[in-house]
Amino acid sequence: MTPDQVIVALDVPDLPKAIALVDRLPGVNFWKVGLELFVGAGPGVLAELKDRGKRIFLDLKFHDIPNTVLGACLSASRYEVDLLTLHATAGSQALTLAAQAMAPLEHPPKLLAITLLTSIGDRQLREELQQPLAVEDYVSAMAQLAQNAGIDGAVCSPQEVAKLRQICGPDFLLVTPGVRPLWSAQGDQQRVTTPSQAIAAGANYVVIGRPITADPNPEAAWERLCQDLAV
Numbered sequence: 001m002t003p004d005q006v007i008v009a010l011d012v013p014d015l016p017k018a019i020a021l022v023d024r025l026p027g028v029n030f031w032k033v034g035l036e037l038f039v040g041a042g043p044g045v046l047a048e049l050k051d052r053g054k055r056i057f058l059d060l061k062f063h064d065i066p067n068t069v070l071g072a073c074l075s076a077s078r079y080e081v082d083l084l085t086l087h088a089t090a091g092s093q094a095l096t097l098a099a100q101a102m103a104p105l106e107h108p109p110k111l112l113a114i115t116l117l118t119s120i121g122d123r124q125l126r127e128e129l130q131q132p133l134a135v136e137d138y139v140s141a142m143a144q145l146a147q148n149a150g151i152d153g154a155v156c157s158p159q160e161v162a163k164l165r166q167i168c169g170p171d172f173l174l175v176t177p178g179v180r181p182l183w184s185a186q187g188d189q190q191r192v193t194t195p196s197q198a199i200a201a202g203a204n205y206v207v208i209g210r211p212i213t214a215d216p217n218p219e220a221a222w223e224r225l226c227q228d229l230a231v
C-alpha cells in the first residue's frame with residue numbers, strides 16, 4: 001500500500017483552516033472536500049487545491065430525485081474533480097442519468113455510490129432504517145444497483161470490501177472510509193478496520209479524517225500512518 005491510496009478528509013469549516021492543513025501536510029496528494037468545507041468555503045477551495053497540484057474527491061453525497069441528481073452532477077463536473085459521490089438510494093433512474101451524463105465529458109469525475117454510511121451498524125439498519133437485510137447483503141445490493149446503472153464505483157466500509165471486490169470485479173472502484181489505525185479513536189464510525197486491512201481486502205483508496213486532521217500534531221500523525229502502511 002502506498003500513501004497515494006490514502007485520501008484525507010478535509011473536514012474543517014472554512015478556507016483558511018483548510019489551506020493551513022493542506023500546507024502543513026505536503027505529503028498528502030489526495031484530499032476529500034465534503035459538505036462542511038464546501039458549504040462553508042464554497043468552490044474556491046477546489047481551485048486552491050488544484051493550484052497545489054492535488055487530486056480532489058468532492059464528497060457532496062447527492063440524494064434527490066433523478067432530475068435534480070443529474071443537474072447536481074453536471075454542475076459539479078465543471079470543477080473537474082477526480083471523484084464525486086451520490087447515494088445509491090437515489091435509485092436506478094438517478095444513477096443511470098448521472099452516469100450517462102458524465103460519459104461524453106472531457107474530464108468526467110468518477111462517480112461513486114454511497115452504499116450504507118459507515119456510521120450505521122446492524123442494529124440501526126434493522127431498527128431505525130427498517131431494513132431486514134444484514135449489512136453486508138444490503139451493501140452488496142446497493143453496489144450492484146450502482147454498477148448496473150453504469151456508476152464507476154462505491155463507497156463502503158472496509159468490512160464489506162472483500163465481498164464487493166468479488167461480486168463487482170476488479171474494475172469497480174471501492175473507496176472505504178471508516179478506517180482507523182490501531183492508535184486512533186473509533187469515534188462515530190461503526191464498521192471499521194485498519195487502513196492496511198482495507199487495502200489488503202481490495203479497496204482502491206481509503207478515506208481518513210480525524211485521526212490525522214484532529215490530532216494536535218497532524219504531521220506526526222500522517223508520518224505514523226505512512227509508517228503503518230509501509231509494514
Ligand SMILES: O=C(O)c1cc(=O)[nH]c(=O)n1[C@@H]1O[C@H](COP(=O)(O)O)[C@@H](O)[C@H]1O
Pocket residue numbers: 009011032034059085114116117118119155156177178179187189207208209210211
Ligand atoms: O463519502 C464518504 O466519504 C463517507 C461515507 C461513509 O459512509 N462514511 C464516511 O465516514 N464518509 C466520510 O469519510 C470521512 C471520515 O472521516 P473520519 O471518521 O474523521 O476518518 C468523513 O469526511 C465522512 O464524511
